[in-house]
Amino acid sequence: MLDVAKIRKDFPIFENHKNDGKPFVYLDNAATAFKPKCVIDACSSYYLEDGANAHRGDYDIAYHVDQKVEHSRAHVAKFINAETHEIVFTSGTSMSLNLVAFGYGIKYLKKGDEILLTEAEHASNVLPWFKVSEMTGATIKYIPLDGEGRCTPENLEKVITNNTKVVSIAQITNVLGYKIDIKAMSKIAHKYGAIVVCDAAQSAPHIKIDVKDLDCDFLSFSGHKLCGPTGIGVLYGKFDLLKKMDPFMTGGGDNARFDMCGNVAYLEPPAKFEAGTQNLAGIYGLDAALTYLESIGMDEIEKHDIELHDYAISKLKDLENVIIYNEHADSGIITLNVKGVFAQDEASYLNSKGICVRSGEHCAKLLKERLKVFGTIRVSTYFYNDKNDIDILVNALKEGGNFLDAYFN
Amino acid sequence: MPTLTNDMKREIILEHYSTPDNKKTPDDKTKYKAIRMDSDSCIDDIIIYLDIENGIIKDAVFDGVACAISTSSTDILCEMVKGKSEKEALYIIEQYENMLHEKPYDEEVLEELNAFSETYKQAARIKCASLGAQGISKIINGEEDE
Numbered sequence: 001m002l003d004v005a006k007i008r009k010d011f012p013i014f015e016n017h018k019n020d021g022k023p024f025v026y027l028d029n030a031a032t033a034f035k036p037k038c039v040i041d042a043c044s045s046y047y048l049e050d051g052a053n054a055h056r057g058d059y060d061i062a063y064h065v066d067q068k069v070e071h072s073r074a075h076v077a078k079f080i081n082a083e084t085h086e087i088v089f090t091s092g093t094s095m096s097l098n099l100v101a102f103g104y105g106i107k108y109l110k111k112g113d114e115i116l117l118t119e120a121e122h123a124s125n126v127l128p129w130f131k132v133s134e135m136t137g138a139t140i141k142y143i144p145l146d147g148e149g150r151c152t153p154e155n156l157e158k159v160i161t162n163n164t165k166v167v168s169i170a171q172i173t174n175v176l177g178y179k180i181d182i183k184a185m186s187k188i189a190h191k192y193g194a195i196v197v198c199d200a201a202q203s204a205p206h207i208k209i210d211v212k213d214l215d216c217d218f219l220s221f222s223g224h225k226l227c228g229p230t231g232i233g234v235l236y237g238k239f240d241l242l243k244k245m246d247p248f249m250t251g252g253g254d255n256a257r258f259d260m261c262g263n264v265a266y267l268e269p270p271a272k273f274e275a276g277t278q279n280l281a282g283i284y285g286l287d288a289a290l291t292y293l294e295s296i297g298m299d300e301i302e303k304h305d306i307e308l309h310d311y312a313i314s315k316l317k318d319l320e321n322v323i324i325y326n327e328h329a330d331s332g333i334i335t336l337n338v339k340g341v342f343a344q345d346e347a348s349y350l351n352s353k354g355i356c357v358r359s360g361e362h363c364a365k366l367l368k369e370r371l372k373v374f375g376t377i378r379v380s381t382y383f384y385n386d387k388n389d390i391d392i393l394v395n396a397l398k399e400g401g402n403f404l405d406a407y408f409n
Numbered sequence: 410m411p412t413l414t415n416d417m418k419r420e421i422i423l424e425h426y427s428t429p430d431n432k433k434t435p436d437d438k439t440k441y442k443a444i445r446m447d448s449d450s451c452i453d454d455i456i457i458y459l460d461i462e463n464g465i466i467k468d469a470v471f472d473g474v475a476c477a478i479s480t481s482s483t484d485i486l487c488e489m490v491k492g493k494s495e496k497e498a499l500y501i502i503e504q505y506e507n508m509l510h511e512k513p514y515d516e517e518v519l520e521e522l523n524a525f526s527e528t529y530k531q532a533a534r535i536k537c538a539s540l541g542a543q544g545i546s547k548i549i550n551g552e553e554d555e
Binding site: 342343345375404406 | 416418419422423451452453477528531534537
């Protein structure tokens with residue numbers, strides 16, 4: 001296991017909650033992750049030292065901003081083994097997926113075409129495709145999940161046809177936490193001429209990603225879930241696809257020239273997709289976050305996640321009042337309920353014990369028909385969680401049936 | 410009403426959560442004005458039905474999926490507004506919301522709703538405790554869903 005006590009010293013938030021009068025156990029990392037001081041400092045350095053807009057290279061500080069932005073882009077590329085010009089900065093995974101749906105989907109899909117999703121997808125990987133379907137007449141179909149709720153290459157084979165144009169799936173799903181074999185999915189999809197859009201919001205923070213090996217056509221993730229700032233994210237796209245697709249937003253910074261007759265020459269990707277002033281402080285912070293994760297090691301992070309997951313499952317299984325929905329998840333996501341207690345009531349109770357978890361449908365509303373429950377508690381760990389956090393959770397869940405204690409103690 | 414102890418409050422909430430007498434869909438929906446209240450921050454999703462005749466609330470029921478706090482508070486409110494005028498109902502709701510937000514309030518009219526006086530300790534739940542109250546006042550103020 002990683003040296004969590006040492007790691008926590010890098011995160012000011014732990015120090016700031018030392019005197020809450022109750023434990024401070026953060027287990028909602030699938031929603032967002034805390035920021036180490038180096039990331040906060042990198043964001044501040046934009047405001048404190050550089051301050052200028054990008055693409056204004058006539059003076060030193062502006063030139064420096066451009067350099068930093070391109071340095072950060074190259075860093076992101078290296079982080080997922082892409083080429084620098086294949087990295088588009090966005091506001092986050094939702095914007096990245098919308099950019100593919102609107103820039104590629106609406107331009108190239110038509111009636112009779114099929115889009116394949118799964119029931120386990122996050123709303124951000126479902127609703128943009130609903131829009132594409134509405135606007136183009138393309139049909140949405142779902143890859144069946146296996147008994148445990150996994151999306152498998154075998155099941156993709158069962159539903160894919162020559163009409164399938166897009167397969168859009170999460171590499172790690174946000175409720176069940178299974179790791180999907182994107183490489184195998186890409187191989188099948190490409191055989192049928194479909195592109196693969198990979199939602200890496202839950203995977204990029206936790207596992208090493210190599211887009212060349214996965215051979216997916218697009219891949220999206222957010223900065224804030226991997227210790228970076230909010231409001232910055234990434235869309236990776238194979239360069240020929242980025243060249244073909246339309247910008248979703250147009251304006252300053254994405255064109256070379258235009259005239260009064262409406263002729264526009266857009267810049268090459270990625271600039272074509274980055275109209276308007278970017279989240280520059282966010283780009284500085286993202287760069288620092290990647291450096292920080294690399295200093296710990298993505299393989300080490302994944303190992304820590306799995307070890308903590310296995311420990312948590314072994315302890316939770318001893319609790320007769322707890323139902324676990326994804327015992328065999330390949331990540332730090334555990335979805336559970338306390339028997340007879342509405343998920344939100346349980347989450348409030350855990351809050352009163354200093355434990356932060358998420359309750360609800362976790363933006364995967366299609367999944368509720370499968371799990372046959374209206375809501376669940378989602379526990380999600382990161383590399384700054386340790387076995388002690390799990391022990392605190394397990395002890396609280398033991399008494400989880402007394403959820404009204406949250407109000408009266 | 411005597412001052413409620415914590416144990417009494419707990420019992421009130423649990424009872425109206427486990428057996429909410431007013432949680433049902435009316436047989437004849439045509440008489441009722443209805444509004445769907447689904448919270449943007451949680452999974453609570455209920456429909457409230459009011460039968461209002463000449464400014465008097467003849468019946469109040471609700472149905473759907475909601476947590477203990479939403480369910481019990483809505484059940485109590487439905488019981489309390491039955492037979493009251495719209496104006497009286499709005500006064501109760503105003504006092505109740507004042508209590509939830511730690512403002513001065515008229516404890517006398519709140520009856521069993523006083524069980525929710527500690528909600529401020531769990532600030533994230535104020536929304537749950539307000540869901541039914543907001544739905545009822547929306548209907549009285551003329552909002553309605555098909």
